[in-house]
Amino acid sequence: MNDLLSVENLTFENCHxxxxxxxxKRFTLGPVNFSIQAGETLAIVGANGSGKSLLxxxxxxxxxxxxxxxxxxERKLEQYDNKHRVLNIRMVFQNSNESLNPGITLGSILxxxxxxxxxxxxxxxIIKVEETLRLVGLLPEHRFFYRHMLSxxxxxRVALARAIILNPQVIVADEPFAALDPSVRSQTVNLLMxxxxxxxxxxIFISHNLGIVRHISDKILVMKHGKVVESGKTEVIxxxxxxxxxxxxxxxxxxxINGQD
Amino acid sequence: MPRLNLYQEExxxxxxxxxxxxxxxxxAAVVSLYCVIFFIFIMIFGPFLAPFDxxxxxIDFLLVPPAxxxxxxxxxxxxxxxxxxxxxxxxLYGCRMTFGISLLLVVVSMLIGVALGAMAGMxxxxxxxxxxxxxxxxxxxxxxxxxxIIIAIVGTGLVNSMWAISLALIPQFIHQTRDxxxxxxxxxxxxxxxxxxxxKVHIFFNSILPNMAExxxxxxxxxxxxxxxxISALGFLNLGAQAPSPxxxxxxxxxxxxxxxTPWNIALPGAAIFFMMMSINLVGDGLRxxxxxxxxx
Numbered sequence: 306m307n308d309l310l311s312v313e314n315l316t317f318e319n320c321h322x323x324x325x326x327x328x329x330k331r332f333t334l335g336p337v338n339f340s341i342q343a344g345e346t347l348a349i350v351g352a353n354g355s356g357k358s359l360l361x362x363x364x365x366x367x368x369x370x371x372x373x374x375x376x377x378x379e380r381k382l383e384q385y386d387n388k389h390r391v392l393n394i395r396m397v398f399q400n401s402n403e404s405l406n407p408g409i410t411l412g413s414i415l416x417x418x419x420x421x422x423x424x425x426x427x428x429x430x431i432i433k434v435e436e437t438l439r440l441v442g443l444l445p446e447h448r449f450f451y452r453h454m455l456s457x458x459x460x461x462r463v464a465l466a467r468a469i470i471l472n473p474q475v476i477v478a479d480e481p482f483a484a485l486d487p488s489v490r491s492q493t494v495n496l497l498m499x500x501x502x503x504x505x506x507x508x509i510f511i512s513h514n515l516g517i518v519r520h521i522s523d524k525i526l527v528m529k530h531g532k533v534v535e536s537g538k539t540e541v542i543x544x545x546x547x548x549x550x551x552x553x554x555x556x557x558x559x560x561x562i563n564g565q566d
Numbered sequence: 567m568p569r570l571n572l573y574q575e576e577x578x579x580x581x582x583x584x585x586x587x588x589x590x591x592x593x594a595a596v597v598s599l600y601c602v603i604f605f606i607f608i609m610i611f612g613p614f615l616a617p618f619d620x621x622x623x624x625i626d627f628l629l630v631p632p633a634x635x636x637x638x639x640x641x642x643x644x645x646x647x648x649x650x651x652x653x654x655x656x657x658l659y660g661c662r663m664t665f666g667i668s669l670l671l672v673v674v675s676m677l678i679g680v681a682l683g684a685m686a687g688m689x690x691x692x693x694x695x696x697x698x699x700x701x702x703x704x705x706x707x708x709x710x711x712x713x714x715i716i717i718a719i720v721g722t723g724l725v726n727s728m729w730a731i732s733l734a735l736i737p738q739f740i741h742q743t744r745d746x747x748x749x750x751x752x753x754x755x756x757x758x759x760x761x762x763x764x765x766k767v768h769i770f771f772n773s774i775l776p777n778m779a780e781x782x783x784x785x786x787x788x789x790x791x792x793x794x795x796x797i798s799a800l801g802f803l804n805l806g807a808q809a810p811s812p813x814x815x816x817x818x819x820x821x822x823x824x825x826x827x828t829p830w831n832i833a834l835p836g837a838a839i840f841f842m843m844m845s846i847n848l849v850g851d852g853l854r855x856x857x858x859x860x861x862x863x
């Protein structure tokens with residue numbers, strides 16, 4: 306089976322400060338290699354500042370990699386081929402509150418990607434928006450609502466709707482569950498898994514919560530200081546971690562679960 | 567699947583209806599809105615309402631007091647001035663001139679200022695900071711002073727004073743717009759719009775402009791009061807509108823020569839300016855809080 310998305314030797318070097326200030330402290334990411342197939346879930350775990358969000362930004366094209374390449378359906382994504390990338394790789398932000406525009410209705414927020422990337426007319430756009438809202442478990446009437454009228458869980462659903470409205474193949478989510486309380490979190494997780502099953506999405510997500518990671522992901526990428534320390538199938542990593550850092554992560558998680566029993 | 571509509575009577579107000587709902591709560595602002603509408607009405611239909619030509623001199627009626635005075639005459643409701651010109655007609659024409667010109671100036675300088683400010687805010691680096699610091703230095707000088715300096719260079723006259731005032735108003739719009747655009751450009755929803763493939767122009771009109779309304783209302787209110795005051799001040803100083811023209815500031819300065827004999831000749835144009843300023847400021851204030859609460863409740 307062909308890979309949906311594969312990343313080869315992706316690197317990125319972040320120089321702090323201006324060019325004339327010779328600062329020693331530099332952050333280098335990578336080289337990163339991974340691939341996922343349609344319907345698969347890849348989880349990226351690691352400590353704060355290990356370059357997880359940066360990797361997500363590189364994938365969706367907000368930052369330019371220094372070297373390496375990203376292939377979507379075996380086709381290389383060029384830096385300026387934004388149209389192709391926008392249509393197929395969509396991002397869900399960590400803070401859904403901030404990623405929704407407070408001044409316009411949810412309908413216009415969701416219509417924006419359609420306006421920019423499709424040839425649908427006004428009526429068809431509204432139908433598509435209503436369909437998508439229903440798909441994420443909201444009402445069609447929610448398109449008249451503003452950001453401040455929604456609860457956090459509903460905002461997360463809207464952020465998800467915004468990601469899937471263009472029928473993408475890959476969704477990149479940067480800690481989509483971090484700000485949610487446990488019940489809403491499990492609702493959202495189930496919603497995501499359901500959507501993934503229905504639409505056959507490849508799903509890349511960043512999380513601190515190893516419980517969720519173990520529950521929904523097929524593969525794991527463990528990162529530390531910008532380097533990939535371990536990657537592989539979820540069950541393999543949880544049962545036989547090789548790297549010291551991964552071992553500690555898994556043990557901490559196990560201790561937490563066993564402590565609760 | 568047929569569209570399921572559970573609540574037939576459910577009604578989703580548009581943004582404008584929402585704003586009006588909040589605006590209605592503030593009674594002072596609503597009264598002021600009627601006042602502003604009255605001035606706009608005068609601005610448009612003033613010539614049809616005025617009983618006489620504002621420049622026509624009635625030789626038999628010199629310095630007649632207003633109609634409610636014992637010596638007043640009902641044919642001249644607000645009395646006449648030293649040359650026998652009907653004050654009511656002059657004030658109606660004066661409101662039309664002062665208010666209309668200020669409105670025009672503010673709209674023009676808003677369009678130019680917001681366009682330039684948006685460009686400055688979206689660009690980065692040297693160009694943007696140059697615009698910023700250049701305008702900061704201009705904003706340190708009061709607009710009236712800038713207007714007087716410009717008039718000193720190009721000469722007196724109503725058209726010249728209009729140029730001067732709009733040039734003096736533009737920097738404030740540029741500065742405020744630039745600030746707010748830079749602030750909003752850092753927000754995550756702009757990032758999200760970029761990921762939708764939006765260009766700069768699209769981001770400005772669709773993501774930033776809807777969030778700029780509050781700032782624009784405050785700025786337009788301020789600019790409108792500044793423009794009215796400056797137009798009348800320049801008219802009063804004989805730098806703007808010249809003597810026979812019925813501009814409110816010019817009316818004041820003409821009335822000043824006979825102030826002790828006919829105090830109504832300065833009281834009435836002064837009151838017109840006062841009501842204009844007050845209603846504009848109250849409407850602006852009410853509109854600003856309505857726009858803010860629209861997105862909170």
